[in-house]
Amino acid sequence: MATEISNVGDPARSVATLWGTRRLPRRGPRHSLTTAQVVDAAVEIADGDQDLDRLSMRRVAQALGVGTMSLYTYIASRDDLLDAMLDSVHGEAVERLGEPDHxxxxxxxxxxxxxxxxxxxxxxxxxxxxxxxxxxxxxxxxxxxxxxxxxxxxxxxxxxxxxxxxxxxxxxxxxxxxxxxxxxxxxxxxxxxxxxxxxxxxxxxxxxxxxxxxxxxxxxxxxxxxxxxxxxxxxxxxxxxxxxxxxxxxxxxxxx
Amino acid sequence: MATEISNVGDPARSVATLWGTRRLPRRGPRHSLTTAQVVDAAVEIADGDQDLDRLSMRRVAQALGVGTMSLYTYIASRDDLLDAMLDSVHGEAVERLGEPDHxxxxxxxxxxxxxxxxxxxxxxxxxxxxxxxxxxxxxxxxxxxxxxxxxxxxxxxxxxxxxxxxxxxxxxxxxxxxxxxxxxxxxxxxxxxxxxxxxxxxxxxxxxxxxxxxxxxxxxxxxxxxxxxxxxxxxxxxxxxxxxxxxxxxxxxxxx
DNA sequence: CCATACACCGTACGATGTACCAAGTATTTC
DNA sequence: GAAATACTTGGTACATCGTACGGTGTATGG
CATH class of the missing domain: 1.10.357.10 (Tetracycline Repressor, domain 2)
Incomplete structure (x- = not known):
């Protein structure tokens, strides 16, 4: 009817994920991971492969020792994961750019x-x-x-x-x-x-x-x-x- | 995200497909298609989609009214098909480039x-x-x-x-x-x-x-x-x- | 005439992303 | 302390993908 249920591709959530400002829930089980851990694991796999084609949610989950679907607690979709990976390595690039003293x-x-x-x-x-x-x-x-x-x-x-x-x-x-x-x-x-x-x-x-x-x-x-x-x-x-x-x-x- | 790597099969066959120089067999049933027809159908679908992600062998076959696996008589793989599509539209671009009279x-x-x-x-x-x-x-x-x-x-x-x-x-x-x-x-x-x-x-x-x-x-x-x-x-x-x-x-x- | 060499294509396999839901857990509220 | 609440976890399932395999039928060369 009036409301859209799916949160897939919710822009606000994507931005919050990138900035690490998603509110942590106060109830429920402890988190066994962080978004950063997921992103780092994915970057490591992609670096090893030198390719994104074989980067699957299943492989990332396996590398972290969790069930595949558990990743979706930390990241909304594979596309969001890719965005987060990109932002992560951009951080590295900024460091290497050093001070602007040209x-x-x-x-x-x-x-x-x-x-x-x-x-x-x-x-x-x-x-x-x-x-x-x-x-x-x-x-x-x-x-x-x-x-x-x-x-x-x-x-x-x-x-x-x-x-x-x-x-x-x-x-x-x-x-x-x-x-x-x-x-x-x-x-x-x-x-x-x-x-x-x-x-x-x-x-x-x-x-x-x-x-x-x-x-x-x-x-x-x-x-x-x-x-x-x-x-x-x-x-x-x-x-x-x-x-x-x-x-x-x-x-x-x-x-x- | 979408990255498609093409050109992965037998090099000689890939080149022959591009140039239309694969030898036609002398025995067996008539061919119901040509490689060019397959390529054209694929280009048409990709043009309509404005995207390669949803271009599947099944859809190309359906558009041509043949079984999916029949396509493989004319093209070795999806990657080869992408290469052939690219060459096809490059032909169009050459025509539009016109005579070099600058x-x-x-x-x-x-x-x-x-x-x-x-x-x-x-x-x-x-x-x-x-x-x-x-x-x-x-x-x-x-x-x-x-x-x-x-x-x-x-x-x-x-x-x-x-x-x-x-x-x-x-x-x-x-x-x-x-x-x-x-x-x-x-x-x-x-x-x-x-x-x-x-x-x-x-x-x-x-x-x-x-x-x-x-x-x-x-x-x-x-x-x-x-x-x-x-x-x-x-x-x-x-x-x-x-x-x-x-x-x-x-x-x-x-x-x- | 029939062996041969092929076209056609149904079926099947191992992938993929992710929707859905049951089960378990920590916190909040009463 | 008990119950309600709001989560996390992750198993199962589904649609979709490229394509390997092999059965069946057909045109041709010898």
Whole structure:
């Protein structure tokens, strides 16, 4: 009738979970866990897997030595768990960002990018979490504050400051995703890069006319060589970051 | 959250499927379908859903009026199907890219970005497909060739040409992903943006001290206003693209 | 003509997230 | 002290997923 019973996806509860401000009940049995314990266990499993696909509520419960359904006392759903995991590792990233003592905003942006890169490398599942709503946990907000700090007062509007941070994130996340996803494919299939090309190469050669795609063939081979030499993520990361910074410099100089 | 890894089976077969070069058997019953029909049906369903989560083999089979397991005659796995879907819509994107008749490489990059944006808006699931291996379908390669064409001969190395195209893709995909993922959250929860903030807002205000995060609060509110005014994806898209282009210009000018 | 090689697809298996409910426990109220 | 209350715990169950397996029927090559 008038009221909706399901508390699934209740925004207020999700926010309260993130901030650890859910009221503790005064009656009933003692809690055998905390939300933080659940989140930490999940992070540990995801770190080990380097993947979110195999992170199941059952495995988290098993790791904690409780029944699967007991987790739902501490977290409303798997989606909420993912949000909480993200906020948790963002806290770590803020610590590693350190004090904002950069001589220039360029240095600041480089350290923002580096912190993002480290985050993705230490927790190789964060690029798999998609939050439909802005992440409003304490650590995510703290991270955002720190990041915005490096572009404060350099001549950008508020909306542009947000856009710059987002731009850096998208670049770093893209490079990290390609790196991690490639590893994941190798791990999942048990087929290494070299073996994969040995198997797919002949088929491709039989079917692809290099003359029809001259640039793609040439550039693809160059990129492949760089990849095999292990210099691809590094170069892509640095090259992209340099372009972003120079693009922002151009805007600021034009305005000055 | 939704991360789908594709490309996990027999490499040679996967490539052959993409190129439509699998040999047809000479004995046995007639085929009632083609691989292309399966792929088209899957694309249609994913387009309708604007999501890959609910794309199941059962639904594809039902749409085609065949048994679920019959699909496996034409496609090795769901992952291979995702790869084939991606290559299929890349073909569409190449058509829409049109002839490479741009006066400047800047215009060229803008049209590459625009084509990418259109692709993500017309098929709001492509950002959910993660290929662990490079996508080697005919249309993906054709798209790559066209894209590289706009930065050919402007003073970049081969590896840099690849990096530039990737940079533009990551930016466009990031903006598109945020846009689509927000819609998806609304659709999945049945809770609109406004309603969500009405529910989560009080909890957040009770817990977040604006003085502790002054820049985040100010910038977040500005970004929120822009978002509500519907100008956020547009602005982020244009702003980011401008920065990228100017960053590349800076590199080229320095070398000239 | 029939052995062969295949297409079709029903059934089954091991996963998943989580709804529901019975049973047990601590606190509050009388 | 007893009863009512408000919890936690976690077993069971359900819908849904990708796909392995194998039976059945069909077109073709020898």
């Amino acid at each position: 001589a220039t905003w360029q240095d600041g942006l480089r350290s923002v990018a580096r912190a993002g890169w480290d985050l993705h490398m230490r927790h190789r599942w964060v690029m798999q979490v998609f939050t439909g709503r802005p992440p409003l946990g304490p650590h995510s907000i703290a991270k955002y504050e720190r990041e915005l700090g490096v572009v404060e007062g350099i001549g950008l509007t508020d909306v542009e400051m947000d856009a710059v941070i987002t731009l850096v994130h998208d670049h770093v996340e893209g490079v990290a995703r390609r790196r991690v996803e490639a590893d994941r494919a190798v791990r999942r299939t048990g087929i290494g890069d070299e073996e994969w090309w040995r198997a797919a190469g002949p088929e491709l050669e039989a079917v692809l006319d290099p003359a029809a795609f001259p640039i793609a063939t040439r550039v693809g081979e160059a990129a492949g060589r760089a990849h095999r030499a292990g210099q691809n993520p590094e170069h892509a990361y640095e090259f992209g970051l340099d372009r972003l910074i120079q693009g922002i410099e151009a805007l600021i100089h034009r305005r000055a | 006066a400047t490489w800047q215009d060229g990059l803008r049209s590459v970005a625009r084509a990418g944006w259109d692709l993500h808006m017309r098929h709001r699931w492509v950002m959910q497909v993660f290929t662990g291996r490079p996508p080697l379908g005919p249309h993906s390669i054709a798209k790559y060739e066209r894209e590289l064409g706009v930065v050919e001969g402007i003073g970049l190395t081969d590896v840099e040409m690849d990096a530039v195209i990737t940079l533009v893709h990551d930016h466009v995909e990031g903006v598109a992903r945020r846009r689509v993922e927000a819609d998806r959250a609304v659709r999945r929860t049945g809770i609109g943006d406004e309603e969500w903030w009405r529910a989560a807002g009080p909890e957040l205000e009770a817990v977040l001290d604006p003085a502790a995060f002054p820049i985040a609060t100010r910038v977040g509110e500005a970004a929120g206003r822009a978002h509500r005014a519907g100008q956020n994806p547009e602005h982020a898209y244009e702003f980011g693209l401008d920065r990228l282009i100017q960053g590349i210009e800076a590199l080229i000018h320095r070398r000239a």
